[in-house]
Amino acid sequence: MELTASCNWKSELNFEAEVGExxxxxxxxxxxxxxxxxLTPKPLLLVSLSGCTALDVISxxxxxxxxxxxxxxxxxxxxxxxxPKKFLSLHLIYHCSSEVPQSALEKAITLSIEKxxxxxxxxxxxxxxxxxxxxxx
Numbered sequence: 001m002e003l004t005a006s007c008n009w010k011s012e013l014n015f016e017a018e019v020g021e022x023x024x025x026x027x028x029x030x031x032x033x034x035x036x037x038x039l040t041p042k043p044l045l046l047v048s049l050s051g052c053t054a055l056d057v058i059s060x061x062x063x064x065x066x067x068x069x070x071x072x073x074x075x076x077x078x079x080x081x082x083x084p085k086k087f088l089s090l091h092l093i094y095h096c097s098s099e100v101p102q103s104a105l106e107k108a109i110t111l112s113i114e115k116x117x118x119x120x121x122x123x124x125x126x127x128x129x130x131x132x133x134x135x136x137x
Contacts (some may be wrong), residue, residue, distance in 0.1 A: 014038065042087070046075035049129075052119035053092065056112035057105075066104050070097040070136055090123065092131040105133060 007015040013028035014037045025038025039047075050073040058071060074093040079085050096105055109131065113120050123129060 042077070042079065042085075045087070045123075046077055046090075049090065049117075049119045049123060050075040050092065052117045053109070053112045056116045057094065057108045060108035060111055061100065061104065064104050064108070066100045068097045068100045071095065071100075087127045090127055090129045092129065094131065094133045095136055096133065098135045098137055102133070102135075109133070 005017065005019045007017050007026055009015055010025075015026045017024050017026045017038075026044070027037035027040060029037065031037065054071070054073040057073070058068075061068065061071075072095045074095065076091045076093070077087045078089045080088055094105070094109060113124075113129075113131070120129065
């Protein structure tokens with residue numbers, strides 16, 4: 001299986017990313033007011049990681065007949081100060097409503113990171129990834 005994505009130059013450091021029929025802006029610069037033309041690549045990597053494991057965990061929880069009222073995955077990364085400004089470490093925070101048993105949630109997370117999440121599997125050999133769970137009421 002092959003996956004294709006492209007970044008098409010629009011102007012200055014502004015691109016339009018394209019994955020299949022979906023298009024969105026990517027930027028390497030900010031406007032004078034501090035806002036960006038689009039997302040920058042490093043946050044997109046965090047979105048890819050958190051999105052991949054979030055999809056897995058929810059799918060697994062649903063198969064276990066656990067449907068949380070609230071669920072999200074937050075990804076944080078420590079970035080090097082000098083070039084290349086790569087990620088030095090990544091940390092995932094799984095936020096979940098309290099009606100999901102801790103054992104079920106931790107089993108779903110473990111299955112995601114050890115077996116199913118391809119983004120995690122790709123990144124773990126390059127950067128340490130830690131995780132934690134926070135229950136929300």
